[in-house]
Amino acid sequence: MSGAKYIKDGEEIKEAILESGIKVKTIYTPEDVAHIDYARDLGNPGEFPYTRGIHPEMFRKRPWTTRQYSGFGSPRETNERFKYLISHGQTGLNVAFDLPTQLGLDSDDPRSEGEVGRVGMAVDTLRDFEIAFEGIKMDKIGSGLTINAVASIMLAMYQAVAEKYGFPLDRISATPQNDILKEMVGRGMWIFPVDHSIQLIGDTIEYSCKAMPRTYPVSICGYHIRESGADPVQEISYAFEIAITYIDHVLERGLDIDDFVGRLSFNLDIYGNLFEQIAKFRAARRLWAKTIKERYGAKDPRSMQFRMLAGGGGAGLTKQQPENNIVRGAYYALISALSGTQTMAICSYDEAYTIPTPKAALISLMTSHILLEEMGLRDTVDPLGGSYYVESLTDQMEKKIVEEMRKVEEIGGMASAVASGYVQREVAKLAYQQEKAIQDGTLIKVGVNKYIVEEDEKEVELHEYDSTALDEQVKRLNEVKRTRDSKAVAGALKALEDAARAKKNVMPYLVDAVKTYATVGEMTSVFKEVYGEYKEPSIF
Amino acid sequence: MAKPGLDGHDRGAKVIAYLLKDIGMDVIYTGLHKNVEEIVAAALQEDVDVIGLSILTGAHIPITEKLIKQLKEAGAEGIVVTVGGVIPSRDLAKLESLGVKAVFPGGTSFDEITRFFKEELPTLRQAI
Numbered sequence: 001m002s003g004a005k006y007i008k009d010g011e012e013i014k015e016a017i018l019e020s021g022i023k024v025k026t027i028y029t030p031e032d033v034a035h036i037d038y039a040r041d042l043g044n045p046g047e048f049p050y051t052r053g054i055h056p057e058m059f060r061k062r063p064w065t066t067r068q069y070s071g072f073g074s075p076r077e078t079n080e081r082f083k084y085l086i087s088h089g090q091t092g093l094n095v096a097f098d099l100p101t102q103l104g105l106d107s108d109d110p111r112s113e114g115e116v117g118r119v120g121m122a123v124d125t126l127r128d129f130e131i132a133f134e135g136i137k138m139d140k141i142g143s144g145l146t147i148n149a150v151a152s153i154m155l156a157m158y159q160a161v162a163e164k165y166g167f168p169l170d171r172i173s174a175t176p177q178n179d180i181l182k183e184m185v186g187r188g189m190w191i192f193p194v195d196h197s198i199q200l201i202g203d204t205i206e207y208s209c210k211a212m213p214r215t216y217p218v219s220i221c222g223y224h225i226r227e228s229g230a231d232p233v234q235e236i237s238y239a240f241e242i243a244i245t246y247i248d249h250v251l252e253r254g255l256d257i258d259d260f261v262g263r264l265s266f267n268l269d270i271y272g273n274l275f276e277q278i279a280k281f282r283a284a285r286r287l288w289a290k291t292i293k294e295r296y297g298a299k300d301p302r303s304m305q306f307r308m309l310a311g312g313g314g315a316g317l318t319k320q321q322p323e324n325n326i327v328r329g330a331y332y333a334l335i336s337a338l339s340g341t342q343t344m345a346i347c348s349y350d351e352a353y354t355i356p357t358p359k360a361a362l363i364s365l366m367t368s369h370i371l372l373e374e375m376g377l378r379d380t381v382d383p384l385g386g387s388y389y390v391e392s393l394t395d396q397m398e399k400k401i402v403e404e405m406r407k408v409e410e411i412g413g414m415a416s417a418v419a420s421g422y423v424q425r426e427v428a429k430l431a432y433q434q435e436k437a438i439q440d441g442t443l444i445k446v447g448v449n450k451y452i453v454e455e456d457e458k459e460v461e462l463h464e465y466d467s468t469a470l471d472e473q474v475k476r477l478n479e480v481k482r483t484r485d486s487k488a489v490a491g492a493l494k495a496l497e498d499a500a501r502a503k504k505n506v507m508p509y510l511v512d513a514v515k516t517y518a519t520v521g522e523m524t525s526v527f528k529e530v531y532g533e534y535k536e537p538s539i540f
Numbered sequence: 541m542a543k544p545g546l547d548g549h550d551r552g553a554k555v556i557a558y559l560l561k562d563i564g565m566d567v568i569y570t571g572l573h574k575n576v577e578e579i580v581a582a583a584l585q586e587d588v589d590v591i592g593l594s595i596l597t598g599a600h601i602p603i604t605e606k607l608i609k610q611l612k613e614a615g616a617e618g619i620v621v622t623v624g625g626v627i628p629s630r631d632l633a634k635l636e637s638l639g640v641k642a643v644f645p646g647g648t649s650f651d652e653i654t655r656f657f658k659e660e661l662p663t664l665r666q667a668i
Binding site: 099100102103105111112114115118183186187188189190227228229319353428429431432435436439536538539540 | 545546547548549550551554555557558559561567568569571572573575597599602626646647649650651
């Protein structure tokens with residue numbers, strides 16, 4: 001959950017302590033910002049260290065991208081949902097995949113039982129992508145792909161489908177999530193061991209900078225780490241340490257920092273105390289710019305610019321009085337806008353108890369439109385810049401993030417910190433403490449432990465599972481398997497295996513395999529054979 | 541504590557594991573992506589008193605039914621089964637009829653969970 005802790009005398013607040021442990025003062029004055037040098041610490045928007053934003057004109061020139069999460073059951077339904085959202089002004093797609101696809105299992109695998117098409121689109125072969133992207137202008141609209149362990153396979157599919165529909169590869173833009181370390185901390189969609197997973201991410205970065213230069217090959221997610229219990233400081237520190245792990249790996253391959261780092265982006269969370277989150281994003285932007293310039297010696301200003309999706313907020317929503325979540329979503333969207341985001345995606349009000357209905361998804365989309373069109377959020381850049389409070393808080397957040405990063409580096413960096421379970425333990429402990437604080441009333445959640453309104457019990461509407469989707473999916477998979485050139489498939493899979501064993505970049509081999517209509521499960525099995533599987537560390 | 545199926549959201553399972561540790565129980569967490577066979581095998585190997593299933597996907601009835609059947613087949617019907625997660629209230633009676641001793645839907649208070657483990661569980665174990 002979220003919010004500050006308060007020590008009160010009657011109704012008067014004596015002390016306010018943010019989640020990050022920062023004590024908020026009653027008033028802030030010029031003294032609190034006297035040490036700040038405008039040119040050195042803030043700079044104009046579009047100037048190093050980008051505290052105020054990465055572009056000089058920000059939303060005046062181009063509003064943030066709105067990208068509601070979608071992707072339902074079958075590729076055809078997904079295609080319909082895409083077209084519906086585009087017709088309502090959505091400017092980027094965001095594809096959800098079902099759990100079997102995320103874990104590299106085909107729809108006819110026994111382990112996929114009951115899960116095919118349940119929380120997103122099922123993908124077995126290129127045929128499914130052909131249906132999902134039919135009639136979508138892939139050169140005009142980019143796609144976020146919520147996929148991690150098998151992101152390399154989905155990126156290969158994205159390339160193959162774009163080629164099939166005649167879009168030049170230098171015009172298409174995919175943003176696969178492709179951040180496996182965060183999956184091992186929260187969300188749990190991992191397959192391969194830590195080192196091999198990082199290697200696969202390295203392959204996608206190295207490959208896409210040349211083959212699909214508009215791709216953002218990795219979206220580093222502080223988001224899910226925060227949703228799993230981390231505080232805002234840990235969210236950013238862990239995300240930065242993850243990014244550093246990927247960067248160091250790619251640098252070992254001989255690439256120059258400026259070749260790829262500008263294509264890494266971040267996916268971060270927006271729930272919690274409003275000012276603390278805004279300071280978090282401003283601090284992250286400044287610290288990232290300094291890290292990339294000073295630690296890595298980048299020269300290209302674009303490398304130093306921190307690009308983010310600031311969205312979601314699911315952990316802040318409540319099942320109780322769900323309509324209150326519309327209001328929370330609006331404030332979260334405001335946080336995102338005031339923080340100078342590139343992309344916004346707001347959790348829908350019914351997400352605490354169901355997969356969003358079309359109406360709820362539309363309200364989220366309209367929330368973003370209202371901010372842009374009615375509330376003046378496009379008028380001026382970084383309107384809170386210079387606020388005694390916000391600048392002082394930005395400074396303090398940055399210091400705390402640096403301290404937390406040091407802790408991870410002292411135990412050998414993020415790959416070790418995840419392999420040993422250190423991060424998982426820190427995050428789970430905090431989740432427990434937060435829950436305890438809500439239960440004992442130290443942390444207030446409206447409608448949950450204060451201002452409780454008697455309401456009819458909100459029955460959980462579990463998304464009805466549609467087994468006809470499964471039948472259709474398996475039928476299509478069988479049809480593809482029957483009509484594909486099985487020799488070509490076997491050859492491509494063998495070439496993929498050889499490449500993986502020889503530690504070559506597997507991407508070109510995946511593209512070849514995808515084009516023979518090899519299945520996601522077949523390609524994943526090749527990797528499992530060569531790489532093995534991840535074993536979770538025990539944290540208790 | 542067990543997490544059956546493919547779902548990777550285990551914040552709830554971990555929070556409850558910490559709570560149970562806090563009230564003095566030994567907790568073993570299976571980790572993610574486990575099928576029922578693996579959970580039963582782990583329970584037998586570790587000689588546990590209770591299995592806590594954490595299920596958020598809506599598949600709680602078939603999974604629980606399968607687990608209890610396999611426990612019986614293994615002669616381990618003495619292991620107490622509890623279920624937590626996203627559980628609609630209309631399913632409570634069904635779960636109890638399958639032999640589940642306690643259901644903790646999302647939002648259940650720590651006090652209630654603590655009471656079950658401290659007060660009810662010892663008598664359930666004695667009865668076996």
